[in-house]
Amino acid sequence: MDDHTNTGTPVSGAKISTRVYPAGTLNMLSREEVARLSDATEEVGEVLRQCALAVLNSGEQGDDAESMLRAYEDFRIQVHQVNRGMRIDLENAPACAFVDGKMIRGIRELLSAVVRDIVYFHTEIGPNPYFDLAMPEGITNTVFEILRNARLLNAQREPNLVVCWGGHSISGEEYDYTKEVGYQLGLRGRDICTGCGPGAMKGPMKGATIGHAKQRTLPGHYVGVSEPGIIAAEAPNPIVNELVILPDIEKRLEAFVRLGHGIVVFPGGVGTAEEILFMLGILLNPANREAPFPLIFSGPEAARGYFEEIDRFIGLTLGDRARELYRIVIDDPVAVAREMTRGIDQVREWRVHINDAFYFNWLLDIQPSFQQPFEPSHAAMRSLEISRELQPHQLAANLRRAFSGIVSGNVKPQGVRAIREHGPFEIRGEADIMEALDQLLRRFVAQNRMKLPGGAAYEPCYRIVS
Secondary structure (H helix, E strand, O other), X not given: OEEEOOOOOOOOOOEEEEEEOOOHHHOXXXXXXXXXXXXXXXXXXXXXXXXXXXXXXXXXXOOOHHHHHHHOOOOEEEEEEEOOEEEEEEEEEEHHXXXXXXXXXXXXXXXXXXXXXXXXXXXXXXXXXXXXXXXHHHHHHHHHHHHHHOOOOOOOOOOOEEEEEOOOOOOHHHHXXXXXXXXXXXXXXXXXXXXXXXXXXXXXXXXXXXXXXXXXXXXXXXXXXXXXXXXXXXXXXXXXXXXXXXXXXXXXXXXXXXXXXXXXXXXXXXXXXXXXXXXXXXXXXXXXXXXXXXXXXXXXXXXXXXXXXXXXXHHXXXXXXXXXXXXXXXXXXXXXXXXXHHHXXXXXXXXXXXXXXXXXXXXXXXXXXXXXXXXXXXXXXXXXOOOOOOOHHHHHHXXXXXXXXXXXXXXXXXXXXXXXXXXXXXXXXXXXXXXXHHHHHXXXXXXOOOOOHHHOOOOOOEEEEO
């Protein structure tokens, strides 16, 4: 039930002040739990405010987080304990989240997920010594607990979750292709998990809804996995019906690979390259050599050159062993869906054989270099070791961090401010690796995969130094 102070048809830039009651996983809490949530909202106020604003603004075009935050700098959110449990008070919220003065049901659910995840981490996990965030086991337990609290883990569900990675700003042809792949996956009963935003994160979900409808397998599961640093630039798309927000990019990436049973990578930019290197670095770890994990790179014919460039870069930096870990499928959505279905069948057989859970990949070994948060300061970026003297999975970890820094400098508010104040990040390493990295990034720029918010001409936030 909603109690609004404003009604009418939303117009661009209009704002609404309102009171709403939670939906989804926050609709049944004890009075003590509500009290803790209410008390913690002041501690996490700005993070909660920004994430709540992002989901209230979901469905609107644009990826300029700073511009959105400026437009709604007077937006406020408060959580109160009331007789019915919990009430969320919103002041000057985007009117696009409402229809005839009533909050859209899906956005109300996403807003409840924001409160649940942001506050839960600070009240239940942060103070609890069981979740030792300095140790690999503690980090994995943290990821598990956040996903369980979000009710994303279902022991009765067969392996069928396909993670789809790709850019939030892609061409119309590439977007249509992601929809067709999603449709073919939906026809085969596969659920979809993405980074929850637009572009290659929305397309597979949109296609899968049609496939699920045709097979009468509704409701489908459309899982969005985000983190506070990126959600403002990649607000959840309207199809996401299960949202979870992890504390940082590393835990977000771990959630993808622990939850998912296979991954399809569509064309994207530096964020997609970061995700690829994260996955390859894990699979290159000798401890994971036997574990099946289907990984497919795919796009329309127009994206062939993009994947050839990615493949060449991987071969040069990580070697032929890394290139054996994925398959490139061009312009064939049916082949992607069939290959993924075969791969997930193998995952199921493997999990049964080693007695691992279907709903969470406990036995996948993820090294601390992929788990510990990387803060992309100028000093941290400059000191990254990028050399073939490292083991391939260790080199993948540092390359992943380099791409993470570029993502921050491009779109994350704190990274954009750091570049504005101190100039571009420096990335140093072996000459031929730096040359390959520079070539890859130039290719991204030429293909408009390094767009800046607002459509401004791209000015690199990095400088390559060999």
